[in-house]
Amino acid sequence: MxxxxxxxxxxxxxxxxxxxxxxDELETDEVPESMVSEFASLxxxxxxxxxxxxxxxxxxxxxxxxxxxGPGEAVAGDVTEALTAGRFFRLVDGQGHELAIGRxxxxxxxxxxxxxxxxxxxxxxxxxxxxxxxxxxxxx
Numbered sequence: 001m002x003x004x005x006x007x008x009x010x011x012x013x014x015x016x017x018x019x020x021x022x023x024d025e026l027e028t029d030e031v032p033e034s035m036v037s038e039f040a041s042l043x044x045x046x047x048x049x050x051x052x053x054x055x056x057x058x059x060x061x062x063x064x065x066x067x068x069x070g071p072g073e074a075v076a077g078d079v080t081e082a083l084t085a086g087r088f089f090r091l092v093d094g095q096g097h098e099l100a101i102g103r104x105x106x107x108x109x110x111x112x113x114x115x116x117x118x119x120x121x122x123x124x125x126x127x128x129x130x131x132x133x134x135x136x137x138x139x140x
Contacts, residue, residue, distance in 0.1 A: 041077060041081060042074075042077075042078050042081055042105065042107065043073070043074070043075055043077070043078055044071055044073050044074050044078055045106075045107075045108060045110075045111060046071070046104065046105060046106040046107075046108070046111040046114050047069065047070070047071070047074045047078035047079060047081060047082040047086070047104070047105050048069060048070055048082055048086070048089070048102055048103065048104040048105070048114055048115040048118070048119075049067070049068070049069040049079050049082045049083055049086075049102050049103055050065050050066055050067065050068045050069070050100050050101070050102040050115075050119075051066060051083075051101055051102050051103060052066065052100060052101040052102075053065045053066050053099075053100050054097075054098045054099055054100060054101070055099045055100065055124060065100060065119075065123065065124070068119060068123075069082070070114065070115070070118040070119055071114070071118055078105075081105050082103050082104065082105040083103055085105050086102075086103030086104045086105035086106075087103065087104050087105075087106075087131055087132065088101065088102075088103055088131065088132035089101070089102055089103070089104050089112075089115055089129055089130065089131050089132070089140075090102075090129070090130050090132075090137060091115060091116060091120040091124055091126035091128070091129055092126060092127070092128050092129075092130060093124075093125060093126060093127055094127045094128075096128075099120070099124045099125070099126050100120070100124060100126070102115060112129070112131070112140050113129060113140060115129060116128070116129040128140075
């Protein structure tokens, strides 16, 4: 053999850092509090925005709530983040009729009822909020 081939080794299959093997995946949907502020550019703890108004329809006879967002202190950048990274939600009445659809960006995961509490109950008469999961709507 030449002098170069003796120095070649098989690639190592074990992880470089202990505890980071491919099978060691996190089994949580929660983001650690220390990381929330690092990755979220929100100026508020959460932000939601209505994207469809099923109650008003499309004929313009009733004022639409499309574009309504919250909380009240949210700025345009917060709304943009909700639109691009938020979970789809819908507000429904007591019979399960859809009233509005929107998106909620909530990095902490502690404000999933915010669109209902901030706006839906008072302005639309909504009683429940559902989130899109696995191709269907599921109650919060």
